[in-house]
Amino acid sequence: MSGTSTGIPDFSIIGAGIMGLCLARELHAAGAHVAVYERAPASPEQLPALTAAAGTAAWAAAGMLGPSGFPPHIPLHSFALSAAAYYPDFAAGLERETGIHCDYRRIGTLASRHGMGGAHAAACAEASGISDEDEPHLAHAHDYVLIAGDHAVDNRKLVQALWQYVRKNKIAMLTGCEVGELRRTPDHAIRIQTANGCFTARQAIIAAGAWSGQFAGIHVPVVPRKGQLLCVQAPADLIRHVILGPEVYLVPRSDGRIMIGASLEDAGFDARLNPEIAAQLLKAAVAMVPAIKDFPAESWCGFRPYSETGLPQLGPTNIPGVWAATGLFRDGILLAPIAARELAAVLTGRESEILSSLRA
Ligand SMILES: Cc1cc2nc3c(=O)[nH]c(=O)nc-3n(C[C@H](O)[C@H](O)[C@H](O)COP(=O)(O)OP(=O)(O)OC[C@H]3O[C@@H](n4cnc5c(N)ncnc54)[C@H](O)[C@@H]3O)c2cc1C
DSSP, rough: OOOOOOOOOSEEEESSSSHHHHHHHHHTTTTTOOEOOOOOOOOOOGHHHHHHHHHHHHHHHOOEGGGGGGTTTTTTTHHHHHHHHHHHHHHHHHHHHHOOOOOOOOEEEESSSHHHHHHHHHTTTTEEEOOOOGGTTTTGGEEEETTOOOOOOOOOHHHHHHHHHHHHHOOOOOOOOOEEEEOOOSSSOOOETTTTEEEEEEEEOOOOOGGGGGSSTTOOOEEEEEEEEEEEEEOOSOOSSEOSSSSOOOEEEETTEEEEEOOOOOOTTTTOOHHHHHHHHHHHHOOOOGGGGGSSSEEEEEEEEEEETSSEEEEESSTTTEEEEOOOGGHHHHHHHHHHHHHHHHTOOOOHHHHHHHHO
């Protein structure tokens, strides 16, 4: 590693979503010279409007950290458990480094025995019954089980903290800079063609979320899956747990906001909001917690990076020196910190048993 902030970066990261920012932090901490390219023309102060408009999934997400929803027989099961085990350290470290509190809370999940919640409850051996007092505003509480191992975080605060880390550590961040093309040069560097000119790096990592499959000649089998979500501003503590109902989930924030999600649509990059979907989300949420109907709601959408192989894309591509860090689909807020830690280990010449086991 050069470890300097001048000269050609060791690693240029395409995309400042949660994956790209976590990776920048890990590589910087390992002593590498890192640059990040983000097409949103954002400074941290402008982030809310600009990244939301861009459909960035890290901004749109609900913030559930639900490893127990991964059934034991799938390869991602132990990856998700390791991701959840790493979260307390990750969140505390980032908070220490930046002073930004990410509302990481070990609040547990209440999963309905029916529909969407039922699949989650069935995947978890540790579930136990609850009483009405555990969640006073929840209708039919006896239909739910408590999964204590699931947590939640405010993903927007997390993104803001990661940007703050980048800024504080003077990591090169080029915003308003859409990367169009990546090419390997005869001297084995990577040429990065952007709307703002041409740059060079020793290696490049595509962390462009649902847009990662769009670079000509580079095979990253990732496509978008749209998610529309509803947010209700309720009083703090109206609900105390993440609640997985028969049709929708509810994720509370400390400030009272409740995320109600989410649609899963094969709609390309169509960012239009559908009022019918918003109405369905609200109806299903009110059936679970009737008090929700009394509070103002807003809706937004984002594009999840869906991997056509069913596994995250965390490794080399067909172009030597160009890597992929994407495909985290519905669980990127949970998985990105550990994916970044492990990929940074590989990029800086170490082994990652966790990533090897994912490929095995
Ligand atoms: C509605 C919804 C709810 C979700 N809920 C949860 C949840 O509760 N828990 C959970 O764990 N996960 C959840 N997810 C999934 C999670 O948000 C994603 O898996 C995660 O954000 C993916 O992170 P990423 O960094 O790969 O992509 P993104 O966050 O989308 O970031 C990609 C970035 O790359 C930039 N970019 C794209 N193309 C270029 C280019 N050519 N040049 C430069 N920059 C570029 C984009 O502007 C963007 O900033 C949810 C997703 C959605 C949509």
